[in-house]
Amino acid sequence: MKKYLLSALLISATLLSATAQQTQKPVLHGRNWMAITGKPLAATAGAMIFQKGGNAVDASCAMLAAACTMWDTLSWGGETQLLIYNPKTKQVIAINAMGVAPTGATAAFFKGKGYNFPPEYGPLAATTPGTPGGLIYILANYGTLSLEQVLAPAMEMAAGYPIEAQSANSIERGKTLIKQWPYSSKVFLTHPAEKREAPEAGEIFVQKDLLETLTKLVAAEKNALKQGKNRKEALMAAYDRFYKGDIAQEFVRGSKEQGGLITMEDLANWKPLEEKPLMVNYKGIDVYKMQQWTQGPVMLQALNILENFDLKSMGYNSPKYIHTLYQAMNLAFADRDFYYGDPYFNPSEPMKGLLSKAYAKQRAELIRDDRNDPNIGPGNPYPFEGKTNPYINLLKSRGFELDTSKRNFAPKHDMTNNSPKAEYQDRLWRGTTSVEAADKEGWVVSITPSGGWLPACIAGNTGIGMSQRMQSFMLDSAINPFNVVAPGKRPRVTLSPALALKDGRPYLSSAVQGGDTQDQNLLQFFLNMTEFGMNVQQSSEAANINTNQLWLSLGGSKTDDRKPKPGQLLLNSNTSEATRAELKKMGYILSFSDRTSGPINAVYFDWKHGSMWGGSSNHGEDYGIGW
Template structure:
C-alpha cells in the first residue's frame, strides 16, 4: 500500500506542478536588475556591467560579448537577434542582426558541389558576421556605457580565462575537423601531438588574436572620442573598423584563404535592421516575436490555434493536453517549413494570413483526438489576407491536399522512418545561448544569439569564428520557395527571443537554446505560467515534450537527413505509465529524457511587489544573478 500511495503521490505532483513548490535551482529575486545567460562567468559580466551603472542593454551587450568569447555554442562571427522593451516609448523593438549569404552563394553553386543543402561546417557554411554589428547597434542606440566599458569583461577573458569542461571537451571531440582549418587548429589545440590536444577543464585559455580584434574596436572608439565625436558616433566608428577597416580585410583574407565566399563588399553592404516585431494576444497577454526570417511566428501560430481549446481543464501534461499541443505544433511547423523566409527579400511571405485568428480556427479544426495525424502539411493562409495562393500547384505537386474541406496530406518522401538516431537528435537540439536582462528603469532585453559554434572555422588572425548559418537555407524551392539561398539574403533561422506584455507593461522575457525545439519549449513554458500558474523557475524546470514531426533546420547536407519523423515524441522520463499507454494508443513513438525543459532562461515582472523574478533551467550551465 505504501508503494502504491507514493506512486500516486508522484503522479499527482508530476501532473500538478503548481502544487510542487520545490525546484532544483532556486528562483532569482531582484529589485534593481536581473542578468541571466548561458554561462556563470558571462552572467557575472552582466552583473559587473550593472554595477558600473549600466542599464539592461549595456548588461545584455556585456553578456553577449562574454558568451561569444567563451564559445558558448556561438562566437563573434555569428548572428544576433533581439527584442528590446524601451520604457520611454513603451514599445518593443525587434533587432535583426542576422548575416546574409555572401557573393556567389547560389543554389546552383551548392548543387554543383553535390549538396541538397549548404554544408554544416567550414568557410562555405558562413553568412556575414552579424553579432559585432548587432551588439554595437544596440549599445549605441539604447545603452549608456562606452564600448570599452562593455567589452572589458570579454577582453579580460580573451587574455585568459579558466575554460569550462563543456567547451574544452567539445574542442577535443571536434579536433579532427578543427585540424582542417589552420587558424582554428592554432587557437583551439593547445597541446598539439598529445593524446588530448584540447585544453583541459580549468586551464587558462588564451585568445590573443581575438583580444587584438577587440582592442582595435576600443581603439577606434577612443580615437573618435578624442576627435570630438559623440558617444554614439564613437561606437559606430568601431563598427566601421570591423566591417570596412583592417579587421574586415583580415577577416575576408582569412576566409578566402580557406575557400570562403565572403567579400569586402559583402561586409560593407551589410547592416543590422530594426523591425516591427510580430505579436498576437493570448488571453489578455501580448506575445512578441521577431519576423518570419526566424521561426518565432510558429509559437504565435501555436498560441492562436490553442486559444480554441480549454487547456487548463485538460491538465498539465495529461495525454489529451500533450496530444493537443503536439498537433498544434505540427500544424504551425508545417507552415514554418514552407512559408517562412527573409522578410526583406522576394517573394513576400503571407505572414498576415498565417497569424490570422480565423486561419488559426481553420487549422484548429484539423486536430482530431483519435490518433496522431502523420500527414499534416502547410495550410493556405492567402485567403485570410485577401489573396490567392501562388504556390497551390507547387504544394499539390508535392502531394498536399489544399481543399479546406479535406485533410492536408504530406508527401510520401516527407514521412521518413520512425527511428531517431543520436545524430538526428543532435541536429534537432543543436543549441546556442540566451541572454535575458532587465532593470528598474524598465529596460528589458531578450537575445538568442548564435553561430560560429564549435567546430568553428576561424577567419584568419582575427580570432573570430565564422557562422554556420548557411545550412538553414534550402536549395529546392519545392521545400520552401521563400528560403532559397541567394547572395544578400538572410536564411530562415531557428533563433527566437521572446517577450510578453500584460496591461501594457512587461510581463515575461524568455528564451531558450535548442534548434527546432526552441519554440516548442517556449510555447510550453508560456503555457506553464499563463495556464497553470507556475513561477518562472518552476516553468523553466517543468517537463516539456518535443515533436520530431518537422523538417530539420540544421545539420545534414542530404534531404534524408532532415525529413520529418511523424509521431515521434520526446517525453520526460517521469511521465506516468498511464499517460505513456494512452499516447501509444494514439500512434506515438515514445522516447524519454531526464530533463526536457530547454534550457530556458526567463524574467518575470512582479508589479504587485515591484520586483523581478528570474528563472534559469536546471538543464545545462545557464546561470543568473539578480540584485
C-alpha cells in the same frame, strides 16, 4: 458519475503537482536588475556592468560579448537577434543582426558541389558576421556606456580565463574537423600531437588574436572621441573598422584562403535592421516575436490555434494535453517550413493570413481527438488576407516529404535503446545561448545569439569563428519557395527570443537554445505559467515534449537528414506508463530523455510587489544574478 469524479480528481492532482513542484535551482529575486545567460562568467559580466551604473542594454552587451568569447555556444562571427522593451516609448522593438549569404552563394553553386543543403561546417557554411554590428548598434542607440566599458570583461577573458569542461570537451570531440582549418588549430589545440590536444578543464585559455581584434574596436572608439566625435559616432567608428577596415580585410582574407565566399563588399553592405516585431494576443497577454526570417511566428501561430481549446482542464502533460499541443505545433511548423523566409526578398510571405485568428480556428478544426495526423501539411493562409495562393499547385505536389515510416526521433547512429545518445543531445542544446536582462528603469532585453559554435572555422588571424547558419537555407523551392539561398539574403533561422506584455507593461521575457525545439520549449514555458500557475523557475525546469514532425533546420546536407518524422515524440523519462500507453494508442512513436525542457532563461515582472523573478535552467551552465 464515478468515472467523471475520477477524471476530475486526476486533473486536480496534475495541476497541484505542476504548481507545487520542487525546483533544482532557486528562483532569482531582484528589485534593481536581473542578468541571466548561458554561462556563469557571462552572467557575472552583466552584473559587473550593472554595478557600474549601466542599464539592461549595456549589461546584455557585456553578457553577449563574454559568451561569444567562451566559444562553446557561439562566437563573435555569429548572429544576434533580440527584442527590447523601451520604457520611454513603451514599445517593443526587434533588432535583426542576422548575417546574409555572401556573393556567389546560390542554389546552383551548392548543388554543383553535390549538396541538397549548404554544408554544416566550414567556410562555406558562413553568413556574414552579425553579432559585432548588432551589439554596437543597440549599445549606440539604447545603451549608456562606452564600448570599452562593456567589452572589458570579454577582453579580460580573451587575455586568459579558466576554460570550463563543456567547451574544452567540445574542442576535443571536434578536433578532427578543427585540424582542417589552420587558424582554428592554432587557437583551440593547445596541446598539439598529445593524446588530448584540447585544453583541459580549468586551464587558462588565451586568445591573443581575438584580444587584438577587440582592442582594435576599442581603439577606434577612443580615437574618434579624441577627434571630437560624440558617443554614437565613436561607436560607429568601431563598427566601421570591423565591417570596412583592417579587421574586415583580415576576415575576408582568412575566409577566402580556406575556401569561403565572403567579400569586402558583403561586409560593407551588411547592416543590422531595426524592425517591428510580430504580435498576437493570447487571453489578454500580448506576445511578441521576431519576424518571419526567424521561426518566432511559430509560437504565435500555435498560441492562436491552442486558444480554441481548454488546456487547463486537460491537465499539465496529460495524454490529451500532449496530443493537442503536439498537433498544434505540427500545424504551425508545417506552415513555417513552407512559408517563412527573409521579408526583404520576394516573394512576400503571407504573415497577415498566417497570424489571423480565423485561420488558426480553421487549422484547429483539423486536429483529431484520437490520433496523430502524419499527413499534416502547410495550410492556405492567402484567403485570410484577401489573396489567391500562388503556390497551391506546389503544395499539392509535396507528397515526397510525407515519410510515415517508423524512423527514430534522432538519426539512427545517435540512438541507444530507443533513446537519444548524450552526444546527440549535446549537439542539439549547445549551439546557441540566451541573454536576459532587465533593470529598475524598465528596460528589458531578450536575446538568442548563435553561430560560430564549436567546431568553428576561424577567419584568418582575427580570432573570430565564422557562422554556420547557411545550412538553414533551402536549395529546392519545392520545400520552401521563400527560403532559397541567394546572395544578400538572410536564412530562415531557428533563433527566437520572446517578450510578453500584460496591461501594457512587461510581463515575461524569455529565450532558449535548441534549434527547432526553441519555440516548442518557449510555447510550453509560457503555457506552464499562464495556464498551469507555475512560477518562472518551475516553468523553466518543467518537463516538455518535443516533436520532430517538421523539416529540420540544422544538421545534415542530404534531404533524408532533414525530412519530417511523423509521430516521433520525445518525452521526459519520468512520463508515467499510463500516459505512454495512451499516446502509443494514438499512433505516437516514443523516445525518452531526462532533458526535455531546454535551457530556458527568463524574467517575470511582479508588478504587485515591484520586483523581478528570474528563472534559469537547471540544465547545463545557465546562470543568473539579481539585485
